[in-house]
Amino acid sequence: MTDYRHALIGCGRVAANHVDGFRRVPGWVLAAACDREPHVAEFARAHAIPRVTRDAGELFADPSVTSVSIAVDHRQHGPLVERALLAGKHVLVEKPLCLDPKEARDLVALADERSLVLSAVAQHRYDPLVLAVRDWVARGLLGDLVQASVALQARRTPEYYTDSYWRGTQDGEGGSALINQGYHCLDAVRWICGDLTATAALRRTRRLAGVIETEDTLGALLSASGVPVTLNVTVASSVEWRTRIEIVGVRGSVVFDLDHPGRLSHWEGPAELVRLAERENARGLAEEPPGASYYGTSHRRQIADFCRGVAGGGAMLSSAADAVGTLETIVSLYELSAG
Ligand SMILES: NC(=O)c1ccc[n+]([C@@H]2O[C@H](COP(=O)([O-])OP(=O)(O)OC[C@H]3O[C@@H](n4cnc5c(N)ncnc54)[C@H](O)[C@@H]3O)[C@@H](O)[C@H]2O)c1
Known part of the structure; x- marks a missing residue:
């Protein structure tokens, strides 16, 4: 029997990841696709979604709709x-939860008051390797942490921005290299190392100057309970997409990246860490991504967790309150790098 009817609002680049995720959960159907532009009809046909609308209000007013994905520009989140x-x-919204931390806290409170599940997509938190590294750090297999560094280099063409109604604009995107592409790296390191305090940040727009209003490059120093964390993100590289995360402790260290979620590129430390790292690498992760390869395959893991939460299965592994913390860090980095 089907109990849950989900609707997708925003049928752009990331939408296929939501279709893929909800289609995998028994008892859930994708009941409707909504986009304010006419391409919604073709999207719904391609994905065999029975109902089409260009007005999200119709879905909100329909009592048969259990939950929605929101995958539109940042400003409208x-x-x-x-x-x-x-x-x-119940709501699964793409990252970031919204653009303003106070608004984000209010949304979390509203969901709590109404006993509704609210989740902001942070799919890499669900990558098996990220979860494994988080567990190793929590169990002290690396010893006390001494430093972490996280970097993303990506290439975004001028057309990526000029063909979009929202990317590269302060109003629509609220920033670029950090809040959009770099979001995942920052969020993953927060997930592994704990809350971050922003200390210093510098942002620039070089290659995309004159094309975007926002930054194409940002570098920062943060602290995770006193452990220095460096962050470097750019969309002005010649490399299409490459992340790198290094976590260094007094007993061991690991290096990995989010775009190869089944493979550590370096590990060193006590025998237990080596055993677990070798096991992770041997297991690998051979899954076909439904969308752009660097979005990975873990939307489906977060969506399964969301559906479990909606069905009364308890708190999600990654809560909307966690997304508020990531947003607060991002806003602090933008404030520190202003001017
Ligand atoms: N988690 C990830 O890895 C990942 C990857 C890509 C994008 N995203 C996020 O997903 C969101 C969407 O990004 P995208 O790349 O798919 O954008 P996009 O521009 O490709 O698609 C957005 C769609 O939303 C539609 N839309 C806008 N306002 C609407 C409204 N009020 N009602 C209905 N439809 C509306 C637009 O017409 C467009 O088709 C952003 O928050 C982005 O940061 C996340």
């Missing part, structure tokens, strides 16, 4: 999440 929650829908 907050208002659409609020409308969905007020209409009694």
Whole structure:
């Protein structure tokens, strides 16, 4: 029997990852696709979604819709999440939760008051390797941490921005290299090392100057309970997409990247760490991604967790409150690097 009817709002680049995830969960159907542009009809046909609308309000007003995915520009996340929650829908919103930390806290409170599940996509938190490294750090297999560094180099063409109604604009995207592409690296290191305090940041727009209003490059120093964390993100590289995360402790260290989620590129430390790292690498992760390869395959893991939460299975592994912390760090980095 089918119990849950999910609707997708925003049928752009990332939408296929949501279709893929919800299609895998028994008892859930993708009941409707919504986009304010006409391409929604073709999207729904391609993915065999029975109902099409260009007005999200229709879905909010429909009591048969259990939950929605919101995958539109960053500026509209907050208002659409609020409308969905007020209409009694459980919500999975793409990152970032919204653009303003106070609004984010209010949305989390609203979801709690109404006993609705609110989750912001942070799919790499669900990557098996990220979860493994998080566990090794928590169990002290690396010893006390002494430093961490995280980097993303990506290439984004001028057309990536000029063909979009929202990317590269302060109003629509709220930033670029950090809040969009770099979000995952920052969020993953927070997930592994704990809350971050921003100390210093520098942002620039070089290669994309004159094309975007926002930054194409940002470098920062943060602290995770006194452990220095360096962050470097750019969308002005010649490399299409490459991440790198290094976690260094007094007993051991690991190096890995989010775009090869089944493989550590370096590990060193006590025998237990070596055994677990070798096991992770031997297991690998051979899954076909539904969308761009660097989005990975863990939307489906977070979506399964979301569905479990909606079905009364308890708190999700990664909560919307966690997404508020990542947003606060991002906003602090933008404030520190202003001017
Ligand atoms: N988690 C990831 O790895 C990942 C990857 C890509 C994008 N994203 C995030 O997903 C979101 C969407 O990104 P995208 O690349 O798919 O964008 P996109 O521009 O390709 O698609 C957005 C779609 O939303 C539609 N839309 C805008 N306002 C609407 C409204 N009020 N009602 C209905 N439809 C509306 C637009 O017409 C467009 O088709 C962003 O938050 C982005 O950061 C996340």
